[in-house]
Amino acid sequence: MTLGVLPYVLALVLTFIGLYVVVAKKNIIKIILGVIMLEHAVNLFLLLLGYRSGGTAPIRSPGDTVSAEAFAAGSVDPLPQALILTSIVIGLGCLALMVSLALRLHEKFGTFDMTRIRELRG
Amino acid sequence: MDPILWPLLALLAFMIIGSLIAAEAEDLLSSVVCVGAVGAGLAIINLLLGAPDLAITQVVVEVLCVVVLIRVVLTRRHETQQTQKDTLAVGSVLLVLGVLLAVSTWAMTTLHPFGQPLLAGDRPGVAYQYLTRGLAETGAANHVTAVLLDYRAYDTLGEATVIFVSIMGAYAILRRKGRIHHAPGNEPDR
Amino acid sequence: MPPGMSPIVRTVARLVTGFITMYGIYVVLYGHVSPGGGFAGGAILAAGFILLLLAFGKVRTEQIVSHRMAIAWDSGGALAFLAVAALGYVAGSFFLNFLALGEPYRLVSAGTLPLSNASIGAKVGAGLFGVFLALSVFRPAGDREDET
Numbered sequence: 001m002t003l004g005v006l007p008y009v010l011a012l013v014l015t016f017i018g019l020y021v022v023v024a025k026k027n028i029i030k031i032i033l034g035v036i037m038l039e040h041a042v043n044l045f046l047l048l049l050g051y052r053s054g055g056t057a058p059i060r061s062p063g064d065t066v067s068a069e070a071f072a073a074g075s076v077d078p079l080p081q082a083l084i085l086t087s088i089v090i091g092l093g094c095l096a097l098m099v100s101l102a103l104r105l106h107e108k109f110g111t112f113d114m115t116r117i118r119e120l121r122g
Numbered sequence: 123m124d125p126i127l128w129p130l131l132a133l134l135a136f137m138i139i140g141s142l143i144a145a146e147a148e149d150l151l152s153s154v155v156c157v158g159a160v161g162a163g164l165a166i167i168n169l170l171l172g173a174p175d176l177a178i179t180q181v182v183v184e185v186l187c188v189v190v191l192i193r194v195v196l197t198r199r200h201e202t203q204q205t206q207k208d209t210l211a212v213g214s215v216l217l218v219l220g221v222l223l224a225v226s227t228w229a230m231t232t233l234h235p236f237g238q239p240l241l242a243g244d245r246p247g248v249a250y251q252y253l254t255r256g257l258a259e260t261g262a263a264n265h266v267t268a269v270l271l272d273y274r275a276y277d278t279l280g281e282a283t284v285i286f287v288s289i290m291g292a293y294a295i296l297r298r299k300g301r302i303h304h305a306p307g308n309e310p311d312r
Numbered sequence: 313m314p315p316g317m318s319p320i321v322r323t324v325a326r327l328v329t330g331f332i333t334m335y336g337i338y339v340v341l342y343g344h345v346s347p348g349g350g351f352a353g354g355a356i357l358a359a360g361f362i363l364l365l366l367a368f369g370k371v372r373t374e375q376i377v378s379h380r381m382a383i384a385w386d387s388g389g390a391l392a393f394l395a396v397a398a399l400g401y402v403a404g405s406f407f408l409n410f411l412a413l414g415e416p417y418r419l420v421s422a423g424t425l426p427l428s429n430a431s432i433g434a435k436v437g438a439g440l441f442g443v444f445l446a447l448s449v450f451r452p453a454g455d456r457e458d459e460t
Contacts, residue, residue, distance in 0.1 A: 003127070004235030009227050010134040014141060016219050021145045024215045029150050029195060033157050036187065037141050040164050044137075047171055053124045053237035057172040058265040059347060060257060062417045072253035075265075076172045077239045079249045082269040084176055086281040089351045089436055092183045093288035096443040099194055100295040103450060106198065174347035178339070182355040186362065186440065190447065261413035261422035262344035270349065271428045275407040278428075279397060282435060286390055289439045296446045 007048050014041035028102045028112045035098065039091045043084045050077030124237050126170050133170070137163040150195045158188040175266055315369025325367035332360035340433035344422045350429040354436025361441040370448055379449075382442035389435030396427050 018041055021034030058078040060071065102112065109117050137160050144156035161184030168177040234240060240247050252269055262268040270278055316322065340353030365373045403410035414421035 002235065004237065005227075005230050005233070007127075007130060007134065007236050008230045008233065010131070010138065012223060012226055012230070013138055014134075016223055017138070017141045017145060020215060020219055024212050025145075027150070029191070030145075030153065033144055033153055033191075036157055037144065037160060040137075040160055044164055044167065047168065047173060047176070048236060049233075050239050051171045051237060052239050055172055057174055057347070058253060059174070060263045060265075060416075062263075068254040068257070072250055075253060077249050078252060078265045078269050081173045081176055081266050082274060083277070084173075085179060085266065085270065085349070085351055086278065088176070088179050088183050089355065089440075090281060090284050090288075092186060092355075092440060093285045093292075093443070095187055095190065096292045096440075096447065097288045097295075099190055100292045100447065100450075103194065103447075104295055112198070175349055175352055178348060178352040179355055182352070182359050186355070186359060186444075189362065189366070190444065193447065257416055260409060260425065261416055262425055263416050264344050264347065264349070266347075267344045267349045267425060267429070268422075271425050271432075272409050272423075275397070275428070278432070279393065279407075282390060282393060282432065285436065285439060286386070289386070289443050292443045293446055296450045298450075 008045070011041055011045040011048055014044065017041075026114045028105065028114060031114075032095070032098050032102065036091070036095065039087070043087055046080045046084050050080040052076050127236075130167065130170060133163050133167050137167075150198075151192070154188060154191045154195055157191075158184060161187070173266075175264075315371060317367050321367050325363055329360050329364055332363065333357060336360060336433070336437065340429055341419065341426060343429040344425045345417055345419070350432030351436055353429075354433040355440065357433065357437030358440035358444070361437075362444050365441075365445065365448060370445070373445075377441070379442065379445055382438045382445060385434050385438035386442060389431045389433075389438065392431035393428060393435065396424050396431065400424075 015038060018034050018037035021037065022031055025031055025034065052075070054074075055076040056074060058075045058081070064071075066074075105117060106112060111117065140156045140159045140163065144153040144160070147153045147156065161180065165177050165180040165184065168174075168180055240249075252273060253265060256265045256268045257263065260268040260272045262272070336353045336356035336359075338353075339348035339356055340350055343349035343353065361373075361377055364376065397407045400406055400408035400410055409423040409425070411423040413423055416422075420426070
């Protein structure tokens, strides 16, 4: 296993920490934080896939006279970046929805603990 | 050896330590602050890996996330977590996740090494066409915007729909008019 | 305790919010030339308004930017984006870039891209601010917290 696979493995570790928090914790706010960590980890993994060694950002500046092929040979991949950009803002929208659900649950049951919410029926 | 590899690994280790603290802390406010630190580390990694639009968006969205969560957590900190540790359940979850981590680490070795994207080589993909013909076909110097709003504009329409629906859902849940009131002595509707 | 924050924060917010809004509009409009675009600029606009909300409390802020205005800009931005997409049929197909391309690195260039960026920026900014306003106006029955 060379050193070139280590960033991917660390991103996977982050994913599994987020997954563990979502599955094994009992406080609703902790579960929401776990979902946020999952989103960060997945965005990070997508970004790592598109990086080129010594590459530049995929933005051309005025006064840049390299040809299109030379530019494409030296820049990072723009396609994962476009997909991640929308995903970050969607994460904030989903966080608003989850937090409003948590606030309503707290108003009705008086607690954030999942085990006690399951006991009270009604 | 790639010159950014060591700062990248250091930042990844920082993010992992932050997420472990966020997972195991008893105080909810400490967990929220640690998730904010994870997001800040991610923004710096975005800058290192050549994605400036992502860095701008990640910083602002992370600040807004932390503000919303602190607003929720700050007045309800007396809700400490119950300490009935169910060791069998937590242990089996950790065991399954460990097996999953081992299998996926083996799967990562079949990917291309870090630093040599699929864009390069003898079979360049569609992103190569976007980079070489982007400026001539769309007139935009920022190729990420060109991909997002010209080549893949239908996905952006789907994303706008998702944000719209989630915000409408939040409005519908937080509305006060027409709700059946559960507790006595509540305020009159707006 | 009066709503909002201390006079220091209020003075700084009064000075800075105009600049934040202008920076957000700049990032949105120049999205096809420099890093940024609709999503980043929209998030910056929302952050500027949320600063107003946190510093002055919800009563004062609703007089400046009300909830109806946020919903109107949100829906208007979504409809404008759909209009840009449907107008592509003028030139042949859905979402086609039908305006003149112009010369690169200028503000008016790249066809429909600045229009799409502006509508997405309005939509994201107004939407995120509106949902934060709804979260802060929410008063659960029987809760004794202070106003923000």
